[in-house]
Amino acid sequence: MKYHQIDKQLFIKNRKNFMEKMKPNSIAVFNSNDIYPISADSTMPFQQHRDIFYLSGVDQEESVLLLFPDSPKEKHREILFLKETNAHIAVWEGEKLTKNAAFETSGIKTVYWLKDMEKTLFEIMTQCDTVYINTNEHYRAAVETETREDRFTKWLKDKYPAHSVAKSNPILQRLRSVKDPIELKLMQKACNITEKSFRRVLNFVKPDVWEYNIEAEFMHEFLNNRSKGFAYTPIIGSGYNANVLHYIENNQQCKAGELILIDAGAEYANYASDMTRTIPVSGRFSKRQKEVYNAVNRVKNDATKLLVPGTDWAEYHIEVGKLMTSELLGLGLLDKADVQNEDKDWPAYKKYFMHGTSHHIGLDTHDYGILTEPMQANNVFTVEPGIYIPAEGFGIRLEDDVVIQESGAPFNLMRNIPIEADEIEEIMNS
Structure with a gap:
């Protein structure tokens, strides 16, 4: 890992909070992700399963966390099972976590090697009634690959069919x-790295650069600031490409007079940032481009004010729709008849702004969160309205990451990233 070590008190607190929600006499088990193959002996870079990371801080493959708060043995109330490190592994792969390093990372005192897990688990299963399995129940999840967690769950239920099964995910969602x-603080660090990268790009962009050149400038700054890279696949969409919501090819040349929609954010210590800015290739917005840009920015600013404790998710999007409708009328993209005759299930504004305004962000770019309950303090949301006008050859989206406060306006983690049209132009022409 490139990031500085995280205070283990975070993971101690996270485990305590999770175990307080468990049923009496139950255990919970969490597995690392696999290292996924590409072909031959090639593999994808390892990405840790966010749940085991959230509860332990362990960021290596073939790791298992077991929680048993009611264990008759105090040392078995929290256990880490790790891949055993040795001199051979240290030479070929780099040293893995030692038992002491695992404690310094996680605050867990009982660390066994993975080869001892089945034997230890048998003893523990004779002492518990319920097993919490970890399933992916995110509302956007569409996973076809069988994960290490999936294989473990199959093995466990086959080996111990008499035990009750519960789900970890509803607890983790909350x-x-x-x-x-x-x-x-970790998310602020990710946003700060994104800021440095964006400022670098503002000084780099000029007519005839390629979208992938801009992507490379971001990655340069990410790596120089202890990020392992993008928190998600970046969108660098110039001209018409900005109207393709999930455009990720990033292989076109940026022409004078066009706009570039940049949706890119750094990760830091597995925490995500998610930024969108739209900038002029030539360093100046046209009159029409600036009109639309400022309209999007006003919607973003007004939508942000709605993110307070108690706000209902569905109602929030209805209110943002009203804000956007007003701006589209002002821009001449909609008229009163469009609004009066609109389909309530697909309002008129959706012709130009067809996606949602906000999503939870944290360890995942689209993080866990319960959308059917009121928002609360220390939820972190993106705010990302956009107006897409294929007929005029451009699209504009602006996005910040904000923290809901107990009272007052949300705290913008991207407050220092340039966003006003005049500031963008000033930096690009300095």
């Missing part, structure tokens, strides 16, 4: 959506 101050 816990992970409310950020600890240590988490907010």
Whole structure:
């Protein structure tokens, strides 16, 4: 890992909060992700399963966390099972976590090697009634690959069919959506790295650069600031490409007079940032481009004010729709008849702004959160309205990451990233 070591008190607190929600005499088990193959002996870079990371801070493959708060043996109330490190592994792969390093990372005192897990688990299963399995129940999840967690669940239910099964995910949905101050500092770090990268890009962009050149400038700054890279696949869409919501090819040349929609954010310590800015290739917006840009920015600013404790998710999007409708009328993209005759299930504004305005963000770019319950303090949301006008050859989206406060306006983690049209032009022409 490139990031600085995280205060283990975060993971101690996260486990405590999780275990308080468990049923009496139950255990919960969490597995690392696999290292996924590409072909021959090639593999994809390892990405840790966010749940085991959230509860332990362990960021290596073939790791298992077991929680048993009612264990008759105190040392078995929290256990890490790790891939055993040795001199051979240290030479070929780099040293893995030692037992002491695992404690310094996680605050867990009992660390066994993975080869001892089945034997230890048998003893523990004779002492518990319920097993919490970890399933992916995110509302956007569409996973076809069988994960290490999936294989473990199959094995466990086959080996111990008499035990009751419960789900970890509903507990984690609640816990992970409310950020600890240590988490907010890590997310701020990710946003700060994104800021440095964006400022670099503002000084780099000029007519005839390629979208992938801009992507490379971001990655350069990310790596130089202890990020392992993008928190998600970046969108660098110039001209018409900005109207393709999930455009990721990033292989076209940026022409004078066009706009470039940049949706890119750094990760730091597995925490995501998610920024969108739209900038002029030539360093100046046209009159029409600036009109639309400022309209999007006003919607973003007004939508942000709605993100307060108690706000209902569905109602929030209805209110943002009203804000956008007003701006589209002002821009001449809609008229009163369009609004009066609109389909309430697909309002008129959706012709130009067809996606949602906000999503939870944290360890995942689209993080856990319960959308059917009121928003609460220390939820972190993106705010990302856009107006897409294929007929005029451009699209504009603007996006910040904000923290809901107990009272007052949300705290913008991207407050220092240039966003006003005049400031963008000033930097690009300095």
